[in-house]
Amino acid sequence: DTVFENVLAKAKAEDKLIFLDCYAVWCGPCKMMDANIFPDEQVGEFHNANFINIKYDMEQPYGMKIKAKYGVRAYPTFLYINGDGELVHLNVGGTAKPEDFLKISKLALDDDNNFMAVNNRIENGDRSASTIDSYLKMTYRAPNQDQLIDEHFHQLNNEEKMGEETWRLIKSHVSSTNSPAFIHFKSNIKEYTNLYGNKEVDEFVI
Numbered sequence: 001d002t003v004f005e006n007v008l009a010k011a012k013a014e015d016k017l018i019f020l021d022c023y024a025v026w027c028g029p030c031k032m033m034d035a036n037i038f039p040d041e042q043v044g045e046f047h048n049a050n051f052i053n054i055k056y057d058m059e060q061p062y063g064m065k066i067k068a069k070y071g072v073r074a075y076p077t078f079l080y081i082n083g084d085g086e087l088v089h090l091n092v093g094g095t096a097k098p099e100d101f102l103k104i105s106k107l108a109l110d111d112d113n114n115f116m117a118v119n120n121r122i123e124n125g126d127r128s129a130s131t132i133d134s135y136l137k138m139t140y141r142a143p144n145q146d147q148l149i150d151e152h153f154h155q156l157n158n159e160e161k162m163g164e165e166t167w168r169l170i171k172s173h174v175s176s177t178n179s180p181a182f183i184h185f186k187s188n189i190k191e192y193t194n195l196y197g198n199k200e201v202d203e204f205v206i
Helices: 002-014 028-037 041-050 061-070 098-108 115-123 129-138 145-154 164-173 180-187 189-205
Strands: 017-023 051-057 077-081 087-092
Touching: 002 017, 002 051, 017 028, 017 061, 017 098, 028 098, 041 051, 041 098, 051 061, 061 077, 077 098, 087 098, 087 115, 087 129, 115 129, 129 145, 129 164, 145 164, 145 180, 164 180, 164 189, 180 189
Parallel strands: 017 051
Antiparallel strands: 017 077, 077 087
16 A cells, blocks of 8 residues: 555654555444544644554454554554554554543553554563553453463462452453463462452452
8 A cells, every 4th residue: 555655754764654544444443543543633733743643443354464564453453553563552442531532542652652653662571560461451352461471470479369460460361261370369369359359359249
């Protein structure tokens, strides 16, 4: 697609990121973004100053290429791509408020905490709860989700397994009842309840 190739060249020349809105015409949250978030004045000012903004329908021919290349699995997905075509940041799902969307876009410009930085830490073996949590919040149903949590869990002693950061990771992201983290939770449910309360534990069980 010559349009996308031209955008890549422009991004490289201007040292900007591309903001790519990956949408589908039937997607309700995509329509909400179009109606309520993208027209917001602050969003417009920030995006026009910092990004080259484009959108592709993921069910049209070139959109399907983008979908395959960047592993888009849900709509809307927002991709932030550099002039070399590398994925610098991403977010899956719409936002209800312009300020929440701006937080996502500002994070794309944070070279220490955007997806590229967090992904590099994951690839270099960082299995801290905070890094895994950041990574999983940016991805959607990541195929390595439970594996990362298991690897984090296996490096902890019993006291650390009950710690707040690890509990938040388990509660937010564990998706398999066969996960060592879930099995540990089930075996120690009374202790988790004492530490974090009936409400949180019941919500996770449900």
